[in-house]
Amino acid sequence: MSDIDAILNAGGANRPPSSSAASNALVFGWRAMLKFKHVPEQMFDLVMTPIMFTLLFTFVFGGALAGSTSDYLQFFLPGILVQTVVFNSVYSGMGLSTDLSKGLFDRFRSLPIWALAPFAGLMVGDILRHLIAGLIILTIGLILGYRPEAGLPGVIGAFTMLIAIGFGMGWVFIVLGLLIRTPTTVMTVGFSFLFPLVFASNIMVEPVTMPGWLRAFVEVNPVSLMTTALRGFMGGGITATEIGLALIAPVTLTLLLAPLTLWIYLRRE
Amino acid sequence: MTNTASPTNDPGRSPATAISARGLVKHFGDVKAVDGIDLDVPRGTIFAILGPNGAGKTTFMRMLATLSRPDSGTATVMGHDLVAEPGAVRSAIAMTGQFASLDEDLTGRENMVLLARLWGFRGRQATRRANDLLAAFNLADAAHKQVKDYSGGMRRRLDIAASLIVTPGVLFLDEPTTGLDPKARQDVWRMIRRLAGAGVTILLTTQYLDEADQLAARIAVIDHGRKIAEGTSRELKAATGSGFLNVTLVDPAQADAAVALLADALASDPHRNVEGGQVSVLANSANAANAAVGKLLAAGIELTDYSMGQPSLDDVFFALTGHPAESTDTQEGERP
Numbered sequence: 343m344s345d346i347d348a349i350l351n352a353g354g355a356n357r358p359p360s361s362s363a364a365s366n367a368l369v370f371g372w373r374a375m376l377k378f379k380h381v382p383e384q385m386f387d388l389v390m391t392p393i394m395f396t397l398l399f400t401f402v403f404g405g406a407l408a409g410s411t412s413d414y415l416q417f418f419l420p421g422i423l424v425q426t427v428v429f430n431s432v433y434s435g436m437g438l439s440t441d442l443s444k445g446l447f448d449r450f451r452s453l454p455i456w457a458l459a460p461f462a463g464l465m466v467g468d469i470l471r472h473l474i475a476g477l478i479i480l481t482i483g484l485i486l487g488y489r490p491e492a493g494l495p496g497v498i499g500a501f502t503m504l505i506a507i508g509f510g511m512g513w514v515f516i517v518l519g520l521l522i523r524t525p526t527t528v529m530t531v532g533f534s535f536l537f538p539l540v541f542a543s544n545i546m547v548e549p550v551t552m553p554g555w556l557r558a559f560v561e562v563n564p565v566s567l568m569t570t571a572l573r574g575f576m577g578g579g580i581t582a583t584e585i586g587l588a589l590i591a592p593v594t595l596t597l598l599l600a601p602l603t604l605w606i607y608l609r610r611e
Numbered sequence: 612m613t614n615t616a617s618p619t620n621d622p623g624r625s626p627a628t629a630i631s632a633r634g635l636v637k638h639f640g641d642v643k644a645v646d647g648i649d650l651d652v653p654r655g656t657i658f659a660i661l662g663p664n665g666a667g668k669t670t671f672m673r674m675l676a677t678l679s680r681p682d683s684g685t686a687t688v689m690g691h692d693l694v695a696e697p698g699a700v701r702s703a704i705a706m707t708g709q710f711a712s713l714d715e716d717l718t719g720r721e722n723m724v725l726l727a728r729l730w731g732f733r734g735r736q737a738t739r740r741a742n743d744l745l746a747a748f749n750l751a752d753a754a755h756k757q758v759k760d761y762s763g764g765m766r767r768r769l770d771i772a773a774s775l776i777v778t779p780g781v782l783f784l785d786e787p788t789t790g791l792d793p794k795a796r797q798d799v800w801r802m803i804r805r806l807a808g809a810g811v812t813i814l815l816t817t818q819y820l821d822e823a824d825q826l827a828a829r830i831a832v833i834d835h836g837r838k839i840a841e842g843t844s845r846e847l848k849a850a851t852g853s854g855f856l857n858v859t860l861v862d863p864a865q866a867d868a869a870v871a872l873l874a875d876a877l878a879s880d881p882h883r884n885v886e887g888g889q890v891s892v893l894a895n896s897a898n899a900a901n902a903a904v905g906k907l908l909a910a911g912i913e914l915t916d917y918s919m920g921q922p923s924l925d926d927v928f929f930a931l932t933g934h935p936a937e938s939t940d941t942q943e944g945e946r947p
Contacts (some may be wrong), residue, residue, distance in 0.1 A: 345747035346802070350809045353778035358731035360702070369728045373714065379714045380757060445710035450771070452676050454701040455729050571682065 361458035371464020390474045392426040414606040419483040421574035422543030427508045432532035435515025450597045472508040492578040500575035510592025513599035520606045564591035629812035633683035644670040646836035657807045659827035660816045667836040668816035676706040688691040689780040705774035706783040720754040748772040764795025784815040820924035851922045851930040855899040861913040863888040876903035883931045
């Protein structure tokens with residue numbers, strides 16, 4: 343501990359110039375990547391459920407629902423990508439809630455940095471997670487016989503859309519993570535409203551056989567609109583209207599919740 | 612006994628004052644967590660805020676560290692106004708919270724590099740600063756380990772090192788040794804003294820009376836959100852009374868009887884420590900104390916030890932508040 347005087351002198355004399363908002367955000371993005379390195383098992387949580395769903399729906403229900411398992415997989419795979427991203431956005435809220443409960447954010451808040459930088463970092467982590475999980479699901483789909491008719495450009499379009507969806511949904515769980523103290527409660531609250539949203543959609547089946555009231559809901563459900571766009575991208579025939587409809591929810595959520603996040607965060611005690 | 616600095620000129624503007632608070636108030640709902648505290652901390656000193664859990668220590672410190680906005684009152688830290696210039700305050704301070712403010716999944720080095728980059732160090736400079744600090748705090752060997760595998764003492768050292776990336780004018784330490792073993796506690800104390808010796812102003816909260824006694828040049832005693840006393844350790848002790856008789860009982864079950872006897876013999880209100888095996892009471896003379904000890908022995912209350920001495924800070928706290936300092940154990944008490 344004899345170096346402490348030297349350390350303090352160095353820390354006082356060579357004070358670096360204050361850092362920019364962009365570099366702050368990049369540092370938090372780097373933190374998100376380190377989390378992947380140290381907690382690789384988180385990917386297991388993120389892809390196990392969608393893999394189970396893909397196998398279960400394709401081989402158990404697929405034949406009955408679409409005539410053949412291969413036809414069903416062709417229908418189902420874009421939807422399961424949407425489901426994966428929507429469900430996985432819950433985890434960023436849990437991560438935030440964990441950070442807050444441990445006092446880590448107290449240190450960040452007492453630093454002279456851009457106030458939103460930690461959230462930008464969370465978003466970088468989310469986007470990486472969505473990309474990796476999406477690629478794993480797509481690979482499994484390809485092995486099982488799924489073929490994206492629109493080819494590579496279609497897949498790239500679809501993944502860009504997935505990132506937009508994940509970005510929009512991410513704000514919902516960042517707000518929940520800020521408001522709810524326990525990470526497991528964030529998960530419970532998140533899933534209890536995501537489940538009806540995901541299942542009462544066109545991910546698993548077309549709504550034609552549903553009762554009228556439910557069909558009315560399914561057709562305007564943002565998850566259905568996102569799924570339709572994904573099918574359009576990967577299967578070919580995507581229209582500007584489909585893209586616009588799919589982006590309504592992510593754009594609205596971002597515009598409403600990003601300022602709300604900042605407001606809650608700065609007033610948090 | 613309250614010995615506040617010169618009331619005529621404004622101490623917040625004086626270069627010799629690191630922290631100057633006037634009438635700081637913070638409510639949580641109906642509860643006044645901090646109820647109008649004035650405080651002046653001279654630069655380069657160690658200042659302790661002493662009080663039990665729930666007294667408002669943490670809330671007070673969080674306001675000074677810009678983490679919580681005061682409902683009323685003003686304060687300057689290193690000459691910057693808390694509310695008007697929070698950014699300037701943040702550039703001049705560092706805070707080590709009560710709960711380790713580190714990322715447990717990352718290694719010690721990664722935590723330090725992360726913070727160094729946030730402070731504006733770039734690339735290799737950030738790594739060099741991180742390595743220098745890790746070495747100075749005897750953490751070089753553990754730098755590659757994830758923080759979740761660190762012991763309590765190592766975590767605390769890393770936490771304090773993380774507050775020194777850029778040398779702060781004021782370092783806030785919220786209960787720096789709570790939960791540490793005696794060896795780790797000594798390490799942290801030594802470190803705090805060195806930092807103060809190098810010119811860093813340190814404001815620490817503690818519920819350990821000996822910690823305030825050992826470290827701090829001045830002590831403010833806080834209870835129910837108010838400052839009930841301030842001064843040096845010696846001043847606080849002198850204010851309480853001349854001498855104290857301390858007795859240690861062989862059988863703590865006899866404490867009630869001992870308290871009753873001593874109260875009667877010395878016409879003063881004795882106070883017993885938390886475990887019940889020790890009783891201390893104000894005694895005006897050695898003769899009176901001697902007679903009281905005689906009465907205890909005559910009543911069949913055996914003692915392992917007895918002594919006359921200066922009052923301990925525990926006695927001081929009891930005399931000031933009417934209740935012992937360490938009466939509650941809830942750790943969450945201060946968090947709203």
